[in-house]
Amino acid sequence: MLFELKHESIINVYDVGILKNKPYIRMEYFDGEDLNTVLKKYGVFTLDTATDIILSVCEAMEYAHTKVVHRDLKPSNIMISRPKKCRIIDFGLGIFKENQIYSRLTLVGKGVASGLYTAPELLVDPKIIDKRSDIYSIGAI
Structure with a gap:
């Protein structure tokens, strides 16, 4: 399913596998830094820039x-480059929708760990599969 996500603001994933007993992901090269790093380096964005970026997200x-x-x-899962380009990365905790059957990408029993950016109900019950938890995270970002 990752290979099917084709959007200008989502990183393209080309291949996944195991090489010498270690997992790998081959993805699009994106010349930028994660939002967390950019904010630490340069401070807050102007309202126009922040609006453009969050609209893309x-x-x-x-x-x-x-x-x-x-x-x-969370900010570390959003890559930023100039001028105002972004890519969402790391769908590793995602839950894919497959004909109303949900398949976990996370290991069974593992919770979510995004702290301040995670919807409170997802922290209480990591099995929740609801797009509103992403909407909460966007608001927190």
Whole structure:
């Protein structure tokens, strides 16, 4: 399903596998830094820049929600480059929607760990599969 996510603000994943007993992901090269790093280096964005970036994230997640709930949106999972380009990365905690059957990408029994960006109900019950948890995370970002 990761290979099917094609949106200008979602990182393209080309291949996944195991090489010498270690997992790998081959994905699009994106010349940028994660939002957390950018904010630490340069401080807050102007209102216009912040609005453009978060709008891109919202559009990408609206598209992604037809296939997956991310469940781990946070500044370190949003890559930024100039001028105002972004890519959402790391759908590793996501839950894919497959004909009303949900398949976990996380290990059974593992919780979510995004702290301040995670919807409170997801911290209480990590089994919740609801796009509203991503909407909460976008608001926190």
